[in-house]
Amino acid sequence: MTTLDDPSLYTIGWIAALPIERAAATALLDDRHSPPKGFEQHPTDTNSYTWGRIGAHNIVIASLPAGIYGTTSAATTASSLLSSLPQVKIGLLVGIGGAVARPDRDRDIRLGDVVISQPQATDGGVVQYDLGKAKLHDAWERKGSLNMPPQVLLSALGNLQAEHEISPSKIPDILQAMGTANPRMVTTKNNAPSFAHQGSDNDRLFMSTYDHEGGSTCATCDATKEIQREKRDTTEPEIHYGIIASGNKLIKDAATRDKVASMIGEDCICFEMEAAGLMNHFPCLVIRGICDYADSHKNDRWQRYASATAAAYAKELLDYVPAKQLQATQRAIDVLKSIGDDVKNIQSVTTNVKDDVQGVHAVLLDIDQKATLRRLEPEVAIGASFNSRAENKEATCLPGTRIDLLQEISSWATNPDAGSIFWLMGPKGTGKSTIARTVAQSWENHLGASFFFQRGETDRGNLSKFFSTIAAELTEREPAIAKYIKAAATDRQREPRKAHFSVGDATEGNAKIRRSFYREKFHKLVLKPLEMVAPALRTKMPVVIVVDGLNECEPEEDIKIVVNLFSHAAAMESLQLKIFLTSNPRMRIRLGIKNDENVNHELNHHRMPTDGKDISFYMDHEMADIREKYNNRSTDGQKLAENWPGADRVESLVKLAAPLFVSAATMCRFIAEGRGGTPDERLQWILDCQGCGSTSPQLTAAYIPVLHNLYRTIPDERQQKRRERFRNIVGPLIILVEPLSRSSLARLLDVSQDEVDDEIDMLRPVLDIPSSITAPVRLLHRSFSNYLLDHKQCADMSFWIDGREAHKRVASDCLRVMDCLRRDICGTKAIRANRSTVxxxxxxxxxxxxxxxxxxxxxxxxxxxxxxxxxxxxxxxxLKSHRLHWMEALGLLGKGCEVARHITTLQSVFANRDDQLSEFLNRFMSFAAAVGDVLDTSPLQIYTARSGA
Structure with a gap:
């Protein structure tokens, strides 16, 4: 067999899910090859490959693992292929599918015909039918979208369609040549179907209302229930173009087929199980040979012939793909990266109109849903779900990385006998949140809810809004549950105020009360409603709940509450819950949480990989992207070399970063976006920091180059002043509980907008700095804050931030800006004005x-x-001047119930320090208790009860 000199000569990836599909593809190769010289399979790639040529194109063929089907497995196969063969330009998914035959509406699709995914209007050619949401009056709302096939394939498709208007398809000739070269494939043996046409008498389409009578064939089925179709002049396959419906559920019921097809639209012509997993992971065209009608009469008789007709069409199509044009086409893996960038840009733009869109979307929601979400809205943690504005900006796993782990998670989720809780543990910065977002995204059609904890953020750093956020997301995703959650939420609102519990009361003495409170809240808002709708959720089982960053939840004791409650819920077989948790490795031991029978014993101890394989793949990908973007905007004399930065330097970066993905990502952002120098110079600055001492060398390698770059061009005599400004601006920024915009931060700190912009502009590798001055500036990772605040970690003490001093500065600034508070600050001029009416x-x-x-x-x-x-x-x-004004403001902000907690905190800080202040706070506490009931509803009424204040 021929052996090519370089793996990069293979430009087309051909995915065949089944062995018979792979056999058909292999039989149609013009020339079979041995593996190319120098081919090194990526360590995480478990695919087996067939190599060969069709016409002018070198092709590599891969199939799914035997016996494993579905969108996730297909995505894993394609991602693995690209990890080992990054030079592949385009893909083909070729195999079998079930037809949506509508002979009465000019869709007379027969067994053995070929269907091709062709974009229609806003659809890219493939629609994931189990990624949608049922609406009122049997309407259906698409959730998410799938990418279009590559342009070079769409151009070839158009050319071939034009040619078929002039002359017939070459599929019959290709099949005849295949049979001549491989007579075994077209010979019936032991009554097993062959790759030849199976006879028109065996192609029977029955009415949708008539189910199969039983048996391996339709011999006993009622012929009078068969739909009569006009006899064709030939058995040659016909070709159809339209929308292919893809999902993880095998469709073998006519009623389900017709219902889903009607939701998708008239252009839906086929059902299959792999394409949806590929379109956003592997730019490809989907070609399916029809082997059944996706009904109860389906059998295996036509599968081999349908595999052959699909492969024959693919071979004919490749004659219309110019080799030179394909060579100039962007690599598939780079297309995915650019699509990801485009999606982020689109998400950034759409956030500006999201509030308006929500108004339109609300009209479509079920009445119970709207009422429930309205009741829960004040108790929902903003930014906590995986598809929120805050989390949407964050990355998911790069194709080709974390393959083994994601496959293991997928197997766990689909295996009813596996433990109900998958607890992934790993140190900070190893990519747990990235994996959690990927799991939530991959399983979105089964997702019940998600919650991403973030220490320090009021709503996301504790359990105060955790269960109500889970309940709200369940309501959004499953309308049937809405009325039960609404009833529970209504009951809670009717409870006496004293029965409500504030997270601020989570003291050691109240531990028992706290556990009881959260247990009741979980049972009423989550568990009981899920039990009530469990029968209706059968088709959506399992229901996956993703909770990321357990160790970010405060106080620690509450983490144990979450785990125990979920363990109890997971034990209920009727629910089929799958709970995916992430935390640091010491959390379970530190809290004394024992193994639970519902936590899969093996997976409970699953640790994040500590080697650098995925980081190496990530670095290779990012460096290639940096090189391409830099060269596109540079003149010839400034361009980076084609092999930049070289394997040795990448390996050095990997050694510095591993096992922390956050370090690798920060290094790549600094090399790509850092101010000053070229990418090559910035990379070298990182390598030059190898000797810096720290208890966290990986974070030092990532953060110290960014920090040193702040003053690289500043004269020595001015550096001290700049470092002081760093502490005065960056110090407060990293300890804020909630992120502020640049303009708000400048006003809080009483510095100019220019000073803030100048100080943080060089910190883009570690900060998310939106272009709008009114959008919040966020830390890209909490480890940057921890690094600066920990003198043991921070390798350069001139950048160390004294946490107490930073908090003192911010506290003083807060007191200063609140001097603007006054009575009736919103000018309602109505003492009984309700907060909701303001x-x-x-x-x-x-x-x-x-x-x-x-x-x-x-x-x-x-x-x-x-x-x-x-x-x-x-x-x-x-407090002497503004205590009532402050209470009014808190009431208007919906935080009036927290006044007592704030006073208690102040009493503990100033205890036995100032007698006058202590006495003042005692009186203030008595007054706050007296007016607590009206503060959150009619804040101005506190002024009529000011005696004692």
């Missing part, structure tokens, strides 16, 4: 973001600053 827009215009932040969090910063005499005096002065 309106959020008016509140936001009257209380700027930095003032809202100060009202809610100044006590938190005072607490973390520790006792300070000056700060004590400032706090006392503020």
């Amino acid at each position: 309106g959020q827009r008016r509140i936001d215009s009257c209380i700027p973001p930095e003032v809202q932040y100060a009202c809610v969090y100044w006590v938190y910063h005072v607490q973390n600053a520790g006792y300070d005499a000056d700060l004590c005096e400032e706090a006392h002065s503020f």
